[in-house]
Amino acid sequence: MPRTATGESSLARAIRILAAFTPDTPSLTVSEIARSAGLHTATASRLIAELTAHGLLERGPDRQVRTGVRLWELAVRASPTRSLREAALPYLEDVHAVVGHHAQLGVLDGDDVLFVERLTARHAVLNYSRIAGRLPLHISSSGHVLLAHGPPELQERILDGPLPRYSATTITDPRALRAALADTRRLGYALVEGHVHEDAAGVAVPVRDALNAVVAALSVIVPNDGRAPTYVPALLAAARGVGRSLATTRSPR
Amino acid sequence: MPRTATGESSLARAIRILAAFTPDTPSLTVSEIARSAGLHTATASRLIAELTAHGLLERGPDRQVRTGVRLWELAVRASPTRSLREAALPYLEDVHAVVGHHAQLGVLDGDDVLFVERLTARHAVLNYSRIAGRLPLHISSSGHVLLAHGPPELQERILDGPLPRYSATTITDPRALRAALADTRRLGYALVEGHVHEDAAGVAVPVRDALNAVVAALSVIVPNDGRAPTYVPALLAAARGVGRSLATTRSPR
Numbered sequence: 001m002p003r004t005a006t007g008e009s010s011l012a013r014a015i016r017i018l019a020a021f022t023p024d025t026p027s028l029t030v031s032e033i034a035r036s037a038g039l040h041t042a043t044a045s046r047l048i049a050e051l052t053a054h055g056l057l058e059r060g061p062d063r064q065v066r067t068g069v070r071l072w073e074l075a076v077r078a079s080p081t082r083s084l085r086e087a088a089l090p091y092l093e094d095v096h097a098v099v100g101h102h103a104q105l106g107v108l109d110g111d112d113v114l115f116v117e118r119l120t121a122r123h124a125v126l127n128y129s130r131i132a133g134r135l136p137l138h139i140s141s142s143g144h145v146l147l148a149h150g151p152p153e154l155q156e157r158i159l160d161g162p163l164p165r166y167s168a169t170t171i172t173d174p175r176a177l178r179a180a181l182a183d184t185r186r187l188g189y190a191l192v193e194g195h196v197h198e199d200a201a202g203v204a205v206p207v208r209d210a211l212n213a214v215v216a217a218l219s220v221i222v223p224n225d226g227r228a229p230t231y232v233p234a235l236l237a238a239a240r241g242v243g244r245s246l247a248t249t250r251s252p253r
Numbered sequence: 254m255p256r257t258a259t260g261e262s263s264l265a266r267a268i269r270i271l272a273a274f275t276p277d278t279p280s281l282t283v284s285e286i287a288r289s290a291g292l293h294t295a296t297a298s299r300l301i302a303e304l305t306a307h308g309l310l311e312r313g314p315d316r317q318v319r320t321g322v323r324l325w326e327l328a329v330r331a332s333p334t335r336s337l338r339e340a341a342l343p344y345l346e347d348v349h350a351v352v353g354h355h356a357q358l359g360v361l362d363g364d365d366v367l368f369v370e371r372l373t374a375r376h377a378v379l380n381y382s383r384i385a386g387r388l389p390l391h392i393s394s395s396g397h398v399l400l401a402h403g404p405p406e407l408q409e410r411i412l413d414g415p416l417p418r419y420s421a422t423t424i425t426d427p428r429a430l431r432a433a434l435a436d437t438r439r440l441g442y443a444l445v446e447g448h449v450h451e452d453a454a455g456v457a458v459p460v461r462d463a464l465n466a467v468v469a470a471l472s473v474i475v476p477n478d479g480r481a482p483t484y485v486p487a488l489l490a491a492a493r494g495v496g497r498s499l500a501t502t503r504s505p506r
Binding site: 012014019021022026047051056058066067068069072074075076077078081086096114116120 | 262263264265267268271272274275276278279300303304307309311319320321322324325326327328329330331332333334335339342343346349350360362367369372373386
């Protein structure tokens with residue numbers, strides 16, 4: 001791909017433009033996009049025009065720019081998380097119906113949990129993770145499950161820190177995190193009470209594919225009232241269902 | 254963006270590469286991608302390497318290429334359908350729980366219904382539309398709703414045909430389609446029995462935003478046994494709930 005004097009390709013710049021759009025900034029002006037992507041306004045403007053022509057961005061009547069439905073379609077219809085999400089959704093619905101709070105599905109991506117599906121309680125007590133939202137591995141129950149069963153080199157990198165604090169009870173000591181991961185493997189679930197926010201507890205269990213590899217974490221976020229462990233059996237049963245469903249589909253993730 | 258001798262930008266070629274991945278072809282070899290995108294293998298290979306470096310594509314151990322989790326994340330986290338999908342999901346779950354078959358949410362995109370959310374019955378009788386799947390407007394109940402309330406110029410273009418046949422009962426006569434659209438407006442719902450497949454019936458109702466504009470269609474796909482109209486009241490109630498929810502969110506779509 002042709003490169004500019006700075007050695008950066010136009011595709012790389014186009015991707016930086018797409019990355020300017022987040023859940024908190026779903027619509028932006030051209031100059032906001034330029035600033036966020038670190039581009040001159042003229043360069044940003046030219047690339048935005050081309051992305052808009054292809055439907056990857058859209059311009060509203062207010063001249064605000066947002067991501068286009070075509071981008072969503074291209075990304076979702078053959079997504080690597082699609083078969084996992086489709087296998088999990090019916091079981092996630094069951095958990096959601098029984099537990100009555102947030103139920104979600106997360107996968108390991110880099111040093112984070114990336115949430116690929118979430119069902120929200122209509123009168124939600126608490127609301128942290130979102131679809132396509134991320135959380136650090138050390139603060140979330142899903143993160144503990146994915147890290148506990150993740151590659152040893154990832155575990156060492158995370159345990160080497162830093163482990164930023166998010167609430168009064170966030171685990172910031174590597175030894176405490178190592179113990180929590182050992183507990184997660186021994187018990188078969190992760191329980192994280194008040195580490196993201198004092199009022200919320202997370203419970204997560206591993207989802208295993210046909211080869212017994214952990215491919216996702218199934219979790220609920222519930223009030224931090226000491227009753228979180230009572231949801232473990234329902235989560236474990238649902239995770240088995242998801243794994244069975246996955247075994248009958250082509251792609252493991 | 255720099256253009257090649259053919260006048261096509263690298264970004265345009267990169268987008269053609271992404272478009273090669275569909276629900277039926279979620280993983281492809283480099284030469285399959287080159288063929289589908291109409292590119293020389295060397296050109297395709299270079300662009301695939303750059304897209305992979307940015308995480309928009311991923312290469313499996315089998316050398317097969319698939320779309321990357323990063324593409325999904327960029328597209329989903331600020332998607333224009335996100336607020337609609339989030340407003341609709343709890344009501345879609347209720348409909349799904351009560352009706353027990355496929356419940357889905359579709360928006361108008363070009364000359365198609367694009368399904369942005371769908372809840373599937375675990376032991377599904379029938380399974381046609383998929384998330385990020387499309388159906389022509391004239392054959393689906395969601396399409397009738399979106400077309401009946403769509404721009405007059407779109408209605409004229411679709412009515413001008415052609416209206417391809419999908420089953421023995423597909424509407425292929427423009428006068429019959431015009432009458433069906435009038436019925437849809439008059440009754441407040443669309444009923445399409447056996448037009449996609451003889452064993453399935455679709456029932457759809459409009460979802461309106463705070464300005465009373467139709468922004469989506471909420472529908473169920475049920476067995477074609479004559480009982481489809483009994484689901485209309487549940488759908489209408491759910492669509493009102495979605496509309497109310499939408500009114501409290503920032504972006505109308």
